[in-house]
Amino acid sequence: EDKVVQSPLSLVVHEGDTVTLNCSYEVTNFRSLLWYKQEKKAPTFLFMLTSSGIEKKSGRLSSILDKKELFSILNITATQTGDSAVYLCAPYGGATNKLIFGTGTLLAVQP
Amino acid sequence: NAGVTQTPKFQVLKTGQSMTLQCAQDMNHEYMSWYRQDPGMGLRLIHYSVGAGITDQGEVPNGYNVSRSTTEDFPLRLLSAAPSQTSVYFCASSLTYPSGASNQPQHFGDGTRLSIL
Numbered sequence: 001e002d003k004v005v006q007s008p009l010s011l012v013v014h015e016g017d018t019v020t021l022n023c024s025y026e027v028t029n030f031r032s033l034l035w036y037k038q039e040k041k042a043p044t045f046l047f048m049l050t051s052s053g054i055e056k057k058s059g060r061l062s063s064i065l066d067k068k069e070l071f072s073i074l075n076i077t078a079t080q081t082g083d084s085a086v087y088l089c090a091p092y093g094g095a096t097n098k099l100i101f102g103t104g105t106l107l108a109v110q111p
Numbered sequence: 112n113a114g115v116t117q118t119p120k121f122q123v124l125k126t127g128q129s130m131t132l133q134c135a136q137d138m139n140h141e142y143m144s145w146y147r148q149d150p151g152m153g154l155r156l157i158h159y160s161v162g163a164g165i166t167d168q169g170e171v172p173n174g175y176n177v178s179r180s181t182t183e184d185f186p187l188r189l190l191s192a193a194p195s196q197t198s199v200y201f202c203a204s205s206l207t208y209p210s211g212a213s214n215q216p217q218h219f220g221d222g223t224r225l226s227i228l
Contacts, residue, residue: 045217
């Protein structure tokens with residue numbers, strides 16, 4: 001059975017801290033892994049990772065994939081209150097070739 | 112550019128009632144999908160469509176119907192609402208059918224919060 005586990009489930013930090021969010025997966029027919037940020041409404045796309053060891057960066061956010069150890073991490077440096085959200089990890093693949101979403105990590109950044 | 116538009120934003124139904132959740136996109140995306148999001152469960156795929164006239168079931172299709180008569184619209188129908196269908200429903204679209212390394216990210220609507228009493 002395909003499985004996606006995100007950790008921690010929730011996290012509270014202060015502005016300026018650096019955080020690392022984890023996503024481990026066991027997905028058959030793995031093709032790629034996506035990260036989304038969800039505030040109050042729609043999940044918004046952050047990164048798509050297809051190759052191991054190649055870091056993707058966007059401002060203070062970065063992410064990397066390890067296809068051998070079956071995990072990905074999302075780093076956020078110099079956190080701001082606007083980073084407060086649920087971060088969703090979604091490998092693409094599985095028996096039905098679809099996105100398989102984790103339950104998310106709830107990040108709260110305090111001023 | 113409106114992106115993915117879902118209506119209504121909120122709805123309360125009684126058990127046994129039927130309704131249609133609307134989803135429209137103006138990006139000429141071929142692939143559209145419906146998810147439900149429940150606490151502790153993550154987003155789960157209900158139905159999807161790879162183009163006009165083509166639909167297929169996702170992970171949790173029971174109790175829901177879809178159709179795709181145009182590229183732009185992908186309505187989700189609840190034929191006889193049940194309390195277990197209380198959830199937040201998201202519609203999403205992407206340019207092409209997901210295909211691994213060339214996978215296009217899905218863009219989500221703002222969701223419909225549905226309560227069934």
